[in-house]
Amino acid sequence: MVVYEESVTHESSWNADEALTAVYTAHYTSMVRLAALLLRDTGTAEEIVQDAFVAMHGRWHRLRDPHKALAYLRTAVVNRCRSRQRHLVVVDKHMPRSLPDEPSAEQAALRTAETDRVIEAMRTLPEKQRTVMVLRYYGDLSEAEIADTMGISRGSVKSHAARATKSLRQVLEQSA
Numbered sequence: 476m477v478v479y480e481e482s483v484t485h486e487s488s489w490n491a492d493e494a495l496t497a498v499y500t501a502h503y504t505s506m507v508r509l510a511a512l513l514l515r516d517t518g519t520a521e522e523i524v525q526d527a528f529v530a531m532h533g534r535w536h537r538l539r540d541p542h543k544a545l546a547y548l549r550t551a552v553v554n555r556c557r558s559r560q561r562h563l564v565v566v567d568k569h570m571p572r573s574l575p576d577e578p579s580a581e582q583a584a585l586r587t588a589e590t591d592r593v594i595e596a597m598r599t600l601p602e603k604q605r606t607v608m609v610l611r612y613y614g615d616l617s618e619a620e621i622a623d624t625m626g627i628s629r630g631s632v633k634s635h636a637a638r639a640t641k642s643l644r645q646v647l648e649q650s651a
Contacts, residue, residue, distance in 0.1 A: 491535035527551040604639035
């Protein structure tokens with residue numbers, strides 16, 4: 476984070492290569508985790524984050540405020556995750572229903588029973604509610620930052636969070 480902050484305070488911050496190297500070093504892992512939580516697929520999450528960095532590099536000269544590079548990147552990652560989820564909905568409509576949806580052996584070995592319950596409960600939430608919860612509790616973003624990232628109002632963020640909390644509570648109480 477310090478490297479990134481130093482790079483945006485100097486005139487050289489407008490050099491896309493140097494600035495993005497600093498942003499990449501400071502934030503790549505957290506962006507992959509964010510995408511993985513939204514997509515439930517680490518491999519695809521890594522691809523999306525890489526694509527977002529490449530796109531940001533190509534548009535670096537259009538970025539007016541280098542301090543907003545992280546917000547731009549976060550928004551790009553969330554939007555690309557949404558696009559991927561929409562694509563998967565179409566793919567699922569055309570997939571045979573008899574195929575089982577089983578997690579890999581590695582995932583099963585790493586998860587605890589409580590984590591499995593929470594993840595299953597999160598899967599029942601609508602996309603926007605799930606996105607708000609991930610950005611709030613994993614990304615540790617404020618309501619204003621979530622609203623900016625998702626392109627919705629703060630009131631909508633509060634509404635989605637309240638509905639998601641209520642739904643999660645009900646699902647988790649029923650499965651206990």
